[in-house]
Amino acid sequence: MNKQQLVLLLLSFLAQKTISQNYNFGKLNESHFEVKLTDLQKKASAAILFKNRTSKFTIEDDREGWFVASTHYKVIKVLNNDGLNEGDISVRIYKNDGKEERVFDIKANTYTFTEGVLKKTKLNKKDIYVNEINNNWNEVSFAIPDVKVGSIFELSYEVYSPFWKIDDLVYQENVPVLKYHSEVFLPSFFTFNRFKKGYLPSQSNDQYHWKSVNISTSSDGGYGSVSHRSGLANLSFDQLESTLDLTDVPALRKEGFTNNIENYRGSLIYELASYEIEPGNKVQISTDWDNVSQQIFDNKHFGKAISDRKFLNAEANRFRQIGTSKSESISKVFEYIKKSMAWNGKNGKFAEKSLKEAFEIGSGNIAEINLNLVALLRQAGFIAYPVLASTKAHGVPSYPTLEGFNYVLAVVFLDDEYILLDASEKLAPPGVLPNRVINWEGLILRKNSTPKKINLFPTIKSRNDILVDATLGADGVIKGKYKQRGTLNEALEMRNDMLLIDKSNLEERKFTEYQLADISNFKIDNTSLDRPFTIGFDFKSDAFVEKIGSKLYVSSTLFLKEKSKILLSEDRLYPIDFEYPKVHRKSVILNIPEGYKVESLPKPVNLTLKEGELSYILNVNVQNGNVQIILEETINTALMRPPSFSNIKKFFEGKMNAENQKIVLIKK
Structure with missing residues (x-):
């Protein structure tokens, strides 16, 4: 080992030593309340100051064989009222074929530090509950005691599993994680594949060490180099020791255009590839897609089921x-x-x-x-x-x-x-x-x-077209007709949204959604599933016009404007999901009241992303005493990659600004 490698190894050791020294169960003190948070971390509901996970294969005797022992330790600071629910803890434990995982040594403390006094409240064992979820899962649950805004709590527990699996190492949570540390110990009898999930950079530090343990045995075994000693055997083997250290892991925040956020949570997945307990008797577990699909097709409840179709x-x-x-x-x-x-x-x-x-x-x-x-x-x-x-x-x-x-x-x-x-x-x-x-x-x-x-993504764009033909009175009241037409996936969403509820409830929902004073003549046209789905109604409202002196200020899109921003983060590490390609078109025809003329109109807008995945236009025209506004948003792809996020955010901000413009009318 050269000098540079020795220095790096020493630094790594010291870093891990510092992490473990800073946080030891039951030993938190006033200094932990002084941990510095960034401005972004302070905006979270809570912050995980430290998260630790250790998983290792263990064997005590040749009859019970190998099992996986995992220890979990977490320290959390509650920053506001929304963070109080972090104190509701649940641990799922698996069971199958007469075997089940067990949870041991559950401990938790809450620390409050006020007016120079540190108070510690311990979890009462009587407050721990075990519930059966289904045939394969139980759940251990408990509430951390005396959790308040500003308090810090810690919890620790161990899980023993007879199943040769390593649960996912989840290093990204819904709140920021200041320090993460994990260790996984894998004897050479077991081979695991590892897969990274999410988009956060992470790199495990892997080292091999020779390991020796004593196990009770009643006969010769095939566990590597074994020598008997009064009912005991010494088992020696090579062991992979993998550590993972991360700092300042950002919270995984769900916002607009996200499907299942769990697809992108920063994690390291361990999959058992093979095991070889007895030399020369290797059992292959992991597989490829060809093998997976063939196993499924050959199952009597799949491929064979299709073959038996004479009925x-x-x-x-x-x-x-x-x-x-x-x-x-x-x-x-x-x-x-x-x-x-x-x-x-x-x-x-x-x-x-x-x-x-x-x-x-x-x-x-x-x-x-x-x-x-x-x-x-x-x-x-x-x-x-x-x-x-x-x-x-x-x-x-x-x-x-x-x-x-x-x-x-x-x-x-x-x-x-x-x-x-x-x-x-x-x-x-x-x-x-x-x-x-x-x-x-x-x-x-x-x-x-x-x-x-x-x-599975559609290749043909769905359409959602809305037409509003309205007349504005001098008193600021708008009356008109609304018509909406959807095709393909947009039509399916409209059908599921509107056909499965009572018509009166649907009218009430549209009434509330659009802030209308009255709705009448509500009609649905759903003659055939292969045709567009159409709804229409008459409406009246005074909510979108402001009268100041001799002028009327009219919302350019009336009640069709986007209600709020949908992309709030400054950056994003996971894809933007638009569900399917689509075109949304809004057309507004506004008849100007007698005695008024147009003083100013919204400015035309034309937004396009460089590669053409997204486009948006707003066009305005005045003809025969009518103001005509057309807004059209085109999404040409179902998914976009994270590097495009800043441009996508600007695109939707531009769209929001465009639709915030006013039509200004003035008395002649």
């Missing part, structure tokens, strides 16, 4: 005999499954019962519904396949794993094109997916064939 012969014959085009036949099959089966709200990649049983019952989980759709399409003579997908709530699979998907779609090929289908969405036409599953890519599964990735 659909009668229905398939009817669709084959209908003298319509192929696209019309696909639509009829799609509508038939939608009407015949109701989604029970459960996701999943496997059918829980046979497709025949689910079809006859008329309800099922997402796999049962869309696998039935694939089966009927195939039986009717179409080329159709199941598509594995993941909902936004489930996240984006970052590495090959059976747990990466929780949803099944159908895809049918027609000539050189394909159509994605989800029969659980009653109000969607063919080719339109619900927003919950428009999540990056899916996998088309075919028997004994390599899975094929398929883009």
Whole structure:
């Protein structure tokens, strides 16, 4: 080792030593209340002063074998009332096949420092509760005692797991983390893949050390170099020791244009790749997407379920005999499954019962519904396949794993094109997916064939067009007609938003949303799912006109203006999600009251991002005593990368400023 390496190693050791010395459970004092926060950190509801995690494989005897022991320690300062909920703690523990994780040695203290007096309040063991969530999860929960604004609390606990897994190292929280330290110890018998999640820079420090432990044993074992000693065996092996240190980790803040924020939380994921407890007997665990997809397809509740489709012969014959085009036949099959089966709200990649049983019952989980759709399409003579997908709530699979998907779609090929289908969405036409599953890519599964990735984002822009034709009276009251028209995904959102609630409630919501004095003649046009969805109503309002002397100041967009800023952060490390490509167009025709003329109009605006992903125009025209304003926003992509954030923020700020302009009318 050269001199430079020795210095770096010493500095690293001292840094870790300082971190561990600064924070020891039960030993916090007045100095911890003097920790300096940046101006940005002070704006948070709380700050994690220190977060520590240690996970290591441990063995005590050859009968119980290896288990994973993890210690958790966290120190949090509450900065305002919103931070008080940081004191509500829950720890999930896994159980399966008669084995379960256990939580030990739960401890917590709250420290308050007022008028030079330090007070410490301990957690009472009686205030710790264990609840069963489901067959695989329990939850240990407790509330940190006596938490107040300005107080600091610490908590510590240990988790013993018989499952050979390392829980994700999560170093980014919803509040800032001033210091993070973790250590993971992996014996050479176990090999793990590591994947980084999120966009924060992080780098583990890995070192190998020779380890020796004594275990109780009753017979010879294959644990490396073993020598017996009165019922004890000495086990020696090489061990990977991986440390991760970070400082001033920013809070993960959710704001506009975000899908599942958990996809971007700074974390280090450990996946068991293989283990070799006995020399020469290596067991491979991790896999690739080909293997994952084949395992899923070969499952009797997936691929085999599609093959057993003779029960659909009668229905398939009817669709084959209908003298319509192929696209019309696909639509009829799609509508038939939608009407015949109701989604029970459960996701999943496997059918829980046979497709025949689910079809006859008329309800099922997402796999049962869309696998039935694939089966009927195939039986009717179409080329159709199941598509594995993941909902936004489930996240984006970052590495090959059976747990990466929780949803099944159908895809049918027609000539050189394909159509994605989800029969659980009653109000969607063919080719339109619900927003919950428009999540990056899916996998088309075919028997004994390599899975094929398929883009789940729409390629055709949806439209949302609003037309307001209004007349302004000299008293400042506006009366007029409102018409809104949506296509594709915009139409689906409108249908789900408006058709599933009572009409009177819908009128009341629009009344409140737009701050209108009156709504009448509310109409909905939803003649067919493959046509635009349209609503319209008459309205009256005086909320968007201000009369000062001889002038009328009119909001240029009336009640259609954006309500608030949607991008507040100065920067952003995760993608901007617009859900799908779209065009939003607002047209306002305002009839000027008799005796008034235009003094000033909003200035035209034309905003375009360099690559053309976003554009916005505002045009104004006066003709025959009418002011005509057209605003059109075009989003040509579903996702944009973080480096574009500053320009995107400026774009929306420009849009907001444009729509804040006034029409000024003056008496002749």
